Amino acid sequence: DEAGLPEESHESLKVLHKYLDSSEVAFVAITNHLLDAAKTNRAISLFRASYSFGDMEILAKECLGSSKDTDTVSVQKLCQPYQEMMNRKESFKTFFGLRDFIHLIHYLRRKGTAAIDAQLIIRGLERNFNGNEDFELTCNTFIAQLKKRDTKSIERRSIIRILEDSLADKPNRSATGEQEAFDEVRYKLIVDPSEDDSLSRLLL
Numbered sequence: 001d002e003a004g005l006p007e008e009s010h011e012s013l014k015v016l017h018k019y020l021d022s023s024e025v026a027f028v029a030i031t032n033h034l035l036d037a038a039k040t041n042r043a044i045s046l047f048r049a050s051y052s053f054g055d056m057e058i059l060a061k062e063c064l065g066s067s068k069d070t071d072t073v074s075v076q077k078l079c080q081p082y083q084e085m086m087n088r089k090e091s092f093k094t095f096f097g098l099r100d101f102i103h104l105i106h107y108l109r110r111k112g113t114a115a116i117d118a119q120l121i122i123r124g125l126e127r128n129f130n131g132n133e134d135f136e137l138t139c140n141t142f143i144a145q146l147k148k149r150d151t152k153s154i155e156r157r158s159i160i161r162i163l164e165d166s167l168a169d170k171p172n173r174s175a176t177g178e179q180e181a182f183d184e185v186r187y188k189l190i191v192d193p194s195e196d197d198s199l200s201r202l203l204l
Contacts, residue, residue: 013039032097051098053083063105077145078105085138092134103186104128110172118146122154126162128186163190163203 019025020042056079082101085092107124108116129138169185192199
């Protein structure tokens with residue numbers, strides 16, 4: 001996954017050439033960046049076209065589930081602000097992607113026991129679209145679709161509170177103990193710059 005992340009100047013993926021030539025190991029590489037000819041000539045390349053707004057609506061509708069009350073917040077009111085941010089801010093486009101939007105929809109489905117309101121959307125954004133300079137603009141863009149004027153009543157959590165809630169979050173289980181469909185909890189990535197992992201130990 002994300003085969004385009006390693007620095008090209010270090011030629012980290014050059015180690016794959018031997019395995020691609022010998023066909024001893026089968027694998028699928030997923031990347032948002034075009035790999036060089038040395039890689040693509042050794043493999044079968046499948047290019048996927050950019051998704052349309054209609055594709056996003058279908059995806060959001062299926063992920064949200066037909067059993068949810070979609071009258072309060074329509075699928076379009078979730079897709080439009082995301083697409084607006086993708087077209088409006090290059091920094092947002094390079095930082096986030098469709099997977100973040102899908103995890104937002106999954107979060108809204110899991111937590112929206114009654115109806116999806118502005119507070120729930122903010123919590124979903126805090127979980128899936130936080131961490132860069134465009135976060136406040138992202139929140140305002142989503143809330144604007146709800147035509148909500150009083151935004152002061154919406155609670156904002158601290159980074160520590162967001163992490164604590166995220167670590168405590170568990171998927172819902174059915175009566176048989178199996179995880180329900182569309183109910184996965186997103187993995188957490190915590191970067192601890194301390195030399196002795198002290199920050200991670202404080203959280204865990």
